[in-house]
Amino acid sequence: MAKFLQNTLEESVTVIKKNDTTRTSSVEEFVQFMKTIRNNAEMPETSQILKFCKLFEDDLTMDGLNRDQLIAICRLLDMSTLINPTSTVPLLRFRLGIKLRMLKADDKVLPTDQFR
Structure with a gap:
């Protein structure tokens, strides 16, 4: 990482x-x-x-990442099924966006008292 x-x-x-x-x-x-x-x-x-x-300021957003960087993030988030030669950059960005929104929603659901 x-x-x-x-x-x-x-x-x-x-x-x-x-x-x-x-x-x-x-x-x-x-x-x-x-x-x-x-x-x-x-x-x-x-x-x-x-x-x-x-x-x-704006360089580390998903829009600024190249294909290799997007693939590295997919691997980090255990999204290896997306990694193949036909995966386009827009598809990777879209699927990563969905995964990040899901993680954010999970964070909101988890009670914060457990981690103190």
């Missing part, structure tokens, strides 16, 4: 670099920030994280 998220973030950074030259300096700062976190194994401060959240 962690490797998937790292790859997704790195890919998002690459897309931002290509499409938005106004944010290039912020992207470079983010790359340095990620390298520092990986090497130091220290928890970053909340202010540092919030600084870089603005770079990824």
Whole structure:
């Protein structure tokens, strides 16, 4: 899971670099920030994280994910029956949307007192 998220973030950074030259300096700062976190194994401060959240406002929605990323999420959610060569990106997004809505509904039904 962690490797998937790292790859997704790195890919998002690459897309931002290509499409938005106004944010290039912020992207470079983010790359340095990620390298520092990986090497130091220290928890970053909340202010540092919030600084870089603005770079990824819409990039991590399902609409921004490619086929490989959607397939990885399907595997994570045990939806392996969808993974075949004929599965199109819109179909994967649609089925993932249904699964996520079901999970959200389940979360609302579960009593929160059990987890305290």
